[in-house]
Amino acid sequence: MKxxxxxxxxxxxxxxxxxxxxxxxxxxxxxxxxxxxxKGCDTGGCGCCTVLVNGKAVYSCMxxxxxxxxxxxxxxxxxxxxxxxxxxQQAFIEAGAVQCGYCTCGMIMSAKAYLSSDGSHLPGDLExxxxxxxxxxxxxxxxxxxxxxxxxxxxxxxTSAKG
Amino acid sequence: MAFAGVKEFLQPGSGREAVDLxxxxxxxxxxxxxxxxxxxxxxxxxxxxxDTFIDLQKAGFSLVKSERSGLAIGATTTFxxxxxxxxxxxSLELGAVRDALQYPPPQIRNxxxxxxxxxxxxxxxxxxxxxxxxDGSVKxxxxxxxxxxxxxKFYLDYFxxxxxxxxxxxxxxxxxxxxxxxxxxxxxxxxxxxxxLLNVAVRVTLDESGTCREVRVVVGGxxxxxxxxxxxxxxxxxxxxPTPALLQESGDVVSLDIHPVDxxxxxxxxxTAVAKVYVRRALQRALTRxxxxxxxHNGQES
Numbered sequence: 167m168k169x170x171x172x173x174x175x176x177x178x179x180x181x182x183x184x185x186x187x188x189x190x191x192x193x194x195x196x197x198x199x200x201x202x203x204x205k206g207c208d209t210g211g212c213g214c215c216t217v218l219v220n221g222k223a224v225y226s227c228m229x230x231x232x233x234x235x236x237x238x239x240x241x242x243x244x245x246x247x248x249x250x251x252x253x254x255q256q257a258f259i260e261a262g263a264v265q266c267g268y269c270t271c272g273m274i275m276s277a278k279a280y281l282s283s284d285g286s287h288l289p290g291d292l293e294x295x296x297x298x299x300x301x302x303x304x305x306x307x308x309x310x311x312x313x314x315x316x317x318x319x320x321x322x323x324x325t326s327a328k329g
Numbered sequence: 330m331a332f333a334g335v336k337e338f339l340q341p342g343s344g345r346e347a348v349d350l351x352x353x354x355x356x357x358x359x360x361x362x363x364x365x366x367x368x369x370x371x372x373x374x375x376x377x378x379x380d381t382f383i384d385l386q387k388a389g390f391s392l393v394k395s396e397r398s399g400l401a402i403g404a405t406t407t408f409x410x411x412x413x414x415x416x417x418x419x420s421l422e423l424g425a426v427r428d429a430l431q432y433p434p435p436q437i438r439n440x441x442x443x444x445x446x447x448x449x450x451x452x453x454x455x456x457x458x459x460x461x462x463x464d465g466s467v468k469x470x471x472x473x474x475x476x477x478x479x480x481x482k483f484y485l486d487y488f489x490x491x492x493x494x495x496x497x498x499x500x501x502x503x504x505x506x507x508x509x510x511x512x513x514x515x516x517x518x519x520x521x522x523x524x525x526l527l528n529v530a531v532r533v534t535l536d537e538s539g540t541c542r543e544v545r546v547v548v549g550g551x552x553x554x555x556x557x558x559x560x561x562x563x564x565x566x567x568x569x570x571p572t573p574a575l576l577q578e579s580g581d582v583v584s585l586d587i588h589p590v591d592x593x594x595x596x597x598x599x600x601t602a603v604a605k606v607y608v609r610r611a612l613q614r615a616l617t618r619x620x621x622x623x624x625x626h627n628g629q630e631s
Contacts (some may be wrong), residue, residue, distance in 0.1 A: 167336060186382060187332030209368045211522045213436065222409070222439040228365050229440070232338045233386055279435065299521035300434025 171235050175200070176244025184231045191215045191226040194241060202242035202271040206302075213301030216272035217241045223279035223300070242271040245278065254278045254318045261314035265305035273301050277315045286326050289319055331371035337381040341388050344470045344499050350383050352472055352495045358383050360497065362405055362445025365437055390444065390499055393417075399504040404444025404497075408433060408456075411443055421618045423503070425459040425512035425530045428614075434521040447480075448498045450490045450555075453524035457484075458549040458556045459514045460501060462530035468500040477502065484555035507543070510534040513614035515607045517550070519594075525550030526595045529607040533566070533615045539622075541566045546579070546612075548604055551595065552587035559586040562608050571616055573623050580609030 168183040175198065182197050191208075194200040194217070203226050206212035210225040217226045218240040245252035251259070254277050264270050280297035289297075294315045295308070303311065339358075341347040351358060358381040361367065370376045390403035393414040400416055400423070412430040417423050432455060433441065446456045447467060457480060466479045472495050483490050492498065512532040516525050527550040534543035544563045549556035565579040589600035616623065 185335075186338035187335040209372050210365055210437065213434070216436060219439075223435045224439050225365075225436045228363075228368055230338065230361070230364060230382070230384070232340070232382075233361075233364075233384060276435065296521075297435065300436040302520075 171232060173231070173234055173239060174237070175239045176241060182231070186230075186232060188231045189227050190217065190219075190229040190231050190234050190239070193231045194226060200241050200243050203275075204268055204271065206268070211302075212269070212272075213276065213298075214269050214272040216275040216301060218275060218279055221279065221282060223276050225300075240275075240278075242274055245274070252278065253321055254281060254314075257314045257318035257321070258311075261310050261317055263307065263310040263314035265303070265307045269301055269303045269305075273298055273303070273311055276301050277311075277318065281315070281318055281322060286323055288323060289316070294319075331368070331376070332379075334378065334380050335382055338384065339381060340384045340386060344388055344390065344497055347383055347385060347388055348470055348472055348495060348497050350381075351497065354381055354383075355494055357381055360385060360448070362442030362448070363407060363440040364445070365441045366445065366449050366451070385442075385444070385497075397505070399502055402443050402501040402503070404448075404499050404501070405442045406444075408438040408441050408443070408446075409435075412438065421511040422463070422506045422532070423512065424615065424618050425462050425514040425532065426456070426503075428514035429455040429459040429516070429528075429530070432516050432518065432521065437522070443501055444498050447483075447501060448490065448492070450484055450486075450488050451524070452484070452487065452553060452555050453550050455514065455516055455525060455528055455549075458528050458547050459512070459530040460503065461547040461556055461558065462512055462514075462532045462545045463503045463506065464532075464545065465501055465503045467498050468502060469496040470499045471496040475499075481558060486554045506532070507534050509536060509542070509619065511615045511618040513611045513618065515611045515614070517603050517607065527551060527589075527600050527603050527607060529604065529611045531608070531611040531615050533571075533612065533619065535571075535616075535619055535621060539570050541569055541571055543567070544612075546583070546608055548583060548587050548608070551592070551600055552589045552604065557587050559583050559608065561585040566612070571612070571621060571623055576609045576612050576616075576623070579612060580605040580607075583608045 204214040206214040210228040215227040359379045361384040390405040392403040394401040461480045514530040516528040532545040546559040546562040561582040562579045589597040591597040
């Protein structure tokens with residue numbers, strides 16, 4: 167039986183009727199039209215449904231919507247500030263870190279969580295690859311994705327150095 | 330739709346309330362920690378006729394407490410929360426836990442819970458193997474009493490443990506080990522989201538002379554219906570000062586204790602070959618953490 171829940175998605179309060187078994191991914195895509203998070207394996211193995219819950223990367227296909235109440239949810243649609251893209255999105259464009267694009271939004275969200283939580287140093291390749299270890303790119307375009315994360319990380323350092 | 334039969338999503342405010350719900354609903358209910366394993370089970374059609382989720386997020390079990398007797402880990406503590414706990418970050422004896430938590434990707438670490446991982450009774454999971462090497466136990470809350478159960482007696486078969494339907498796993502307890510103890514964990518996997526093809530956890534306790542007073546070797550990941558304590562490996566080292574030759578011998582005898590499965594992911598022969606190497610390497614890693622000097626060993630892990 168459906169019941170109304172209250173979710174905070176990209177800074178907006180939403181009242182949504184959900185079934186007890188609905189996942190956050192279903193709610194985002196089917197109820198709210200936020201189709202940045204993709205449905206891939208639907209069992210937490212591919213990462214293209216990655217969103218942030220309270221700033222942490224999660225597979226939205228595994229989160230039951232009922233458990234997301236009272237938490238802050240961020241999808242790729244919530245990253246840009248008006249017409250200005252988030253630095254991670256901008257870096258993905260400049261590094262050409264997109265092939266077919268299906269994994270891209272999930273990759274960006276994993277990169278966003280990693281760069282938000284991890285200090286001001288320039289990460290090594292292994293560290294960056296571990297940050298996206300839960301995301302698969304079937305085009306195998308990992309190198310450009312790592313290049314994009316490095317670019318975003320270096321810009322973050324420049325920004326913090328300028329104070 | 331895998332869960333279309335689910336009609337209710339309950340979030341009890343305490344363990345007692347959850348146990349009451351279990352008593353009332355029986356097999357119709359499934360308990361959720363982080364819920365990360367549930368989707369895989371449902372997709373394979375092995376979840377059964379479930380019509381109610383009992384979600385424990387509000388039951389008050391998300392905590393890590395250092396006590397005189399050891400470390401108490403609440404059932405709904407996420408992998409991330411456990412990895413960030415000070416004793417897990419720094420203690421030599423909890424090295425195996427630290428190692429095991431590094432394998433899953435961030436998305437799983439942020440959702441999966443310690444209690445869910447242990448109570449799923451999957452011999453392919455990592456943390457239970459690490460906990461068993463540390464002589465861990467679980468606390469179960471039932472309708473009338475609470476009981477502690479050693480993890481070595483907890484698992485019965487694939488997806489089966491000794492808990493009654495009306496009992497709830499509320500805590501994992503890792504006892505304080507003697508000084509001179511360190512542990513380590515290693516996993517063979519094909520990618521970050523893979524279940525273990527094989528995993529090994531060891532714990533070593535050395536006395537002041539460098540003699541091995543106590544040792545545990547536990548192997549999981551397709552070597553049996555439940556994780557296996559490799560007593561033969563332990564016997565090689567107990568009472569001895571570890572040397573590279575003894576570590577090699579300890580690894581080599583693991584084949585006496587395990588009965589690996591032969592499946593599409595790895596042959597039994599391959600699992601056995603890797604188990605020998607991983608037991609030796611895990612012992613080396615634990616001893617390196619203790620600063621033990623192994624004759625003829627340059628301190629590099631191999």
